[in-house]
Amino acid sequence: MASGCRIGPSILNSDLANLGAECLRMLDSGADYLHLDAPCSSGRSVFYMHMMVSRPEQWVKPMAVAGANQYTFHLEATENPGALIKDIRENGMKVGLAIKPGTTVEYLAPWANQIDMALVMTVEPGFGGQKFMEDMMPKVHWLRTQFPSLDIEVDGGVGPDTIHKCAEAGANMIVSGSAIMRSEDPRSVINLLRNVCSEAAQKRSLDR
Numbered sequence: 466m467a468s469g470c471r472i473g474p475s476i477l478n479s480d481l482a483n484l485g486a487e488c489l490r491m492l493d494s495g496a497d498y499l500h501l502d503a504p505c506s507s508g509r510s511v512f513y514m515h516m517m518v519s520r521p522e523q524w525v526k527p528m529a530v531a532g533a534n535q536y537t538f539h540l541e542a543t544e545n546p547g548a549l550i551k552d553i554r555e556n557g558m559k560v561g562l563a564i565k566p567g568t569t570v571e572y573l574a575p576w577a578n579q580i581d582m583a584l585v586m587t588v589e590p591g592f593g594g595q596k597f598m599e600d601m602m603p604k605v606h607w608l609r610t611q612f613p614s615l616d617i618e619v620d621g622g623v624g625p626d627t628i629h630k631c632a633e634a635g636a637n638m639i640v641s642g643s644a645i646m647r648s649e650d651p652r653s654v655i656n657l658l659r660n661v662c663s664e665a666a667q668k669r670s671l672d673r
């Protein structure tokens with residue numbers, strides 16, 4: 466199985482003027498990592514960058530210097546994913562590879578053994594608060610079947626109402642923006658997301 470169920474609040478919709486405090490609030494509420502949608506500043510913690518940029522090659526070093534732990538780029542944004550994967554690793558970061566809703570999962574598959582995490586976007590990348598696209602779940606399911614130990618992340622419209630679909634399909638890294646950030650009790654939302662995800666993972670391992 467992938468490396469456990471982890472919940473990463475997306476702070477795209479948070480109070481960006483108080484980014485440091487918002488990050489601490491999320492970590493104090495039990496977040497496993499922080500999902501930063503670029504362009505964003507970084508700091509000291511577990512920062513996984515989601516680079517929704519057109520030339521991801523140019524930000525590898527700056528993000529490494531800023532202290533990012535993982536660099537996730539979009540497959541659609543580069544002509545040479547292999548070289549970019551190598552560069553990210555040489556700069557000491559883990560590698561995430563994302564696909565937009567319109568990209569089929571077969572394009573990602575050839576890289577799956579070279580990356581740490583696959584990100585299946587469940588909204589069009591851009592901003593928080595969009596509607597979850599349930600029709601992306603077959604991609605997650607296919608990846609989980611083909612690559613049982615790969616970390617698979619979902620991002621966009623994920624919260625208490627949609628986590629079951631993601632968990633059942635096989636996602637183990639859950640990005641959630643609005644549902645966590647807008648809650649008065651982020652800890653309980655994070656716990657709920659993690660519990661649903663862990664239960665589905667446990668069931669999968671028993672079924673195997």
Ligand SMILES: O=C(CO)[C@@H](O)[C@H](O)COP(=O)(O)O
Pocket residue numbers: 475476477478500502515588589590591592593594595620621622623640641642643644
């Ligand atoms: O990458 C993105 C949006 O493109 C995200 O990380 C969002 O920020 C998630 O926010 P919600 O959809 O959960 O509100």
Ligand SMILES: [Fe+2]
Pocket residue numbers: 475500501502515620640
């Ligand atoms: Fe994101």
